[in-house]
Amino acid sequence: MASDIRVKICGLRQAADVKAAVAAGAGYVGFVFFAKSPRNLDPEQAAGLALEVPEGICKVALTVNADDATLDRLLDHVPLDMLQLHGSESPERVRAIRARYGLPVMKAVGVAEEADLAQIDLYAQVADQLLIDAKPPKGAELPGGNGLAFDWRLLAGRKYWQRPWMLAGGLTPENVAEALRLTGARQVDVSSGVESAPGEKDAELIAAFLRAAQG
Numbered sequence: 001m002a003s004d005i006r007v008k009i010c011g012l013r014q015a016a017d018v019k020a021a022v023a024a025g026a027g028y029v030g031f032v033f034f035a036k037s038p039r040n041l042d043p044e045q046a047a048g049l050a051l052e053v054p055e056g057i058c059k060v061a062l063t064v065n066a067d068d069a070t071l072d073r074l075l076d077h078v079p080l081d082m083l084q085l086h087g088s089e090s091p092e093r094v095r096a097i098r099a100r101y102g103l104p105v106m107k108a109v110g111v112a113e114e115a116d117l118a119q120i121d122l123y124a125q126v127a128d129q130l131l132i133d134a135k136p137p138k139g140a141e142l143p144g145g146n147g148l149a150f151d152w153r154l155l156a157g158r159k160y161w162q163r164p165w166m167l168a169g170g171l172t173p174e175n176v177a178e179a180l181r182l183t184g185a186r187q188v189d190v191s192s193g194v195e196s197a198p199g200e201k202d203a204e205l206i207a208a209f210l211r212a213a214q215g
Helices: 015-024 043-050 068-077 091-101 114-123 176-183 203-214
Strands: 006-010 028-033 058-063 082-085 105-111 129-134 165-167 187-190 195-197
Touching: 006 015, 006 058, 006 203, 015 028, 015 043, 015 203, 028 043, 043 068, 058 068, 068 091, 082 091, 091 105, 091 114, 105 114, 114 129, 165 176, 176 187, 176 203
Parallel strands: 006 028, 006 187, 028 058, 058 082, 082 105, 105 129, 129 165, 165 187
Antiparallel strands: none
16 A cells, blocks of 8 residues: 555544654544534643644544534634534535635545435535545434444545545554555545544554554
8 A cells, every 4th residue: 555645533632642643644633523522622622732733734623513603712722724524514614614714624425325425526516625434323423433434335436526535434453454445545534443442542553553554
């Protein structure tokens, strides 16, 4: 696998998590701002963590259907490089957030079957990047970070989108190389797959994931 694969470690909650992601070679670090998530942070906590991230590594905020007041508060406190929209935000909302904040926006799109791929084409017209994730099961509290994968063969041989995109959903050190091979992804996102318990990152798993993705 080529070493130009970029990895995002999402849901970091401790300074040690940030240190482990940086040491392993992550290109992105993600902070979660969603109350129902075991990885949730408040902006004050995240501000300190963001200052630990060296220049050149993209600091991403994961939000879910956040209103302007929430995003205003977040960006008042935390120095961020990208907003990740992981809810049911419409293309119009994506466009409005990009215009208001002047930051690149990554839109997550859940996939369970081939029909879901049409949504990716839609959001590719308004977002700077796409995150292609497993669609959460019906009734799930979390829109992502559920440790579920989708059938990666749905992406095999596709003519890809005119935007950088990232593969997510159920990735682990054991399966990421296969996921990259099947999908042709050049970027991957992991959260629960490098945890010893929900919200508890494991430095050894982070290092193993990066080795497997870039090895």
